[in-house]
Amino acid sequence: MTTQLHGLYGITDSQLLPDTNALISAVEAALKGGMRILQYRDKSQNKIKRFNQASQLKALCQQYNACLIINDDIHLAAEVKADGVHLGQQDQAITQAREVLGKNAIIGVTCHDSYPLAEAAYQQGADYIALGRFFPSATKPNAPPASLCIIQQVSANIPLPIVAIGGITLDNASMVINAGAHLMAVIHGLFASDNIQGTAQQFTQLFSGASCIS
Numbered sequence: 001m002t003t004q005l006h007g008l009y010g011i012t013d014s015q016l017l018p019d020t021n022a023l024i025s026a027v028e029a030a031l032k033g034g035m036r037i038l039q040y041r042d043k044s045q046n047k048i049k050r051f052n053q054a055s056q057l058k059a060l061c062q063q064y065n066a067c068l069i070i071n072d073d074i075h076l077a078a079e080v081k082a083d084g085v086h087l088g089q090q091d092q093a094i095t096q097a098r099e100v101l102g103k104n105a106i107i108g109v110t111c112h113d114s115y116p117l118a119e120a121a122y123q124q125g126a127d128y129i130a131l132g133r134f135f136p137s138a139t140k141p142n143a144p145p146a147s148l149c150i151i152q153q154v155s156a157n158i159p160l161p162i163v164a165i166g167g168i169t170l171d172n173a174s175m176v177i178n179a180g181a182h183l184m185a186v187i188h189g190l191f192a193s194d195n196i197q198g199t200a201q202q203f204t205q206l207f208s209g210a211s212c213i214s
């Protein structure tokens with residue numbers, strides 16, 4: 001699989017979109033607006049719901065030639081044949097994800113505001129580095145804050161795509177892009193919008209040629 005990681009990276013949230021039909025419609029609107037990378041993020045312990053929603057999202061993403069990344073759960077990613085997994089510092093290890101998901105899987109790692117964490121993720125075989133939160137976040141207000149300088153430091157030294165996360169909106173997205181971020185990971189600024197398709201389109205237009213090609 002050839003993968004270009006670039007552009008709008010939408011993330012679902014089980015509190016913002018608890019209902020499956022609403023979730024699928026919201027994601028389809030974002031895909032119609034140009035989103036090509038989606039993360040399924042559901043913090044519930046409801047295995048059946050998680051499997052059903054992730055399977056439906058996998059089929060939908062395939063229809064739009066988009067990637068599906070699963071948050072936290074390597075085994076769910078394997079079960080639904082997702083394109084990859086996102087791991088935080090408290091989640092399972094990169095090596096374990098690679099073993100289960102294989103060499104072509106996209107493995108992303110949260111590195112907060114830390115260059116040493118980013119360097120370690122690179123050495124351990126991560127495919128992208130997630131930095132943030134850069135702005136106040138309605139979804140995760142207590143996530144550790146990060147300064148835009150970390151984007152410049154990582155992009156100057158580590159040859160991996162950088163995902164910026166935390167409170168990103170159409171109003172502040174250019175700040176993370178200008179600092180060197182390759183992708184913007186967005187929950188509230190996308191999925192709480194009254195016009196998800198239009199918002200995704202505007203985010204996508206901030207980049208040119210954003211894509212995830214399988």
Ligand SMILES: Cc1ncc(COP(=O)(O)OP(=O)(O)O)c(N)n1
Nearest residue numbers: 071086087088089110130163165185
């Ligand atoms: C793209 C992206 N970046 C960061 C995170 C946060 O991951 P984590 O620190 O494991 O926190 P939770 O999302 O699991 O609450 C992410 N999910 N995606």
Ligand SMILES: Cc1ncsc1CCOP(=O)(O)O
Nearest residue numbers: 133137139143166167187188
């Ligand atoms: C999961 C996560 N990790 C750091 S901030 C954040 C939430 C991002 O959501 P929003 O785009 O609504 O701030």
Ligand SMILES: [Mg+2]
Nearest residue numbers: 072087088091
């Ligand atoms: Mg996590």
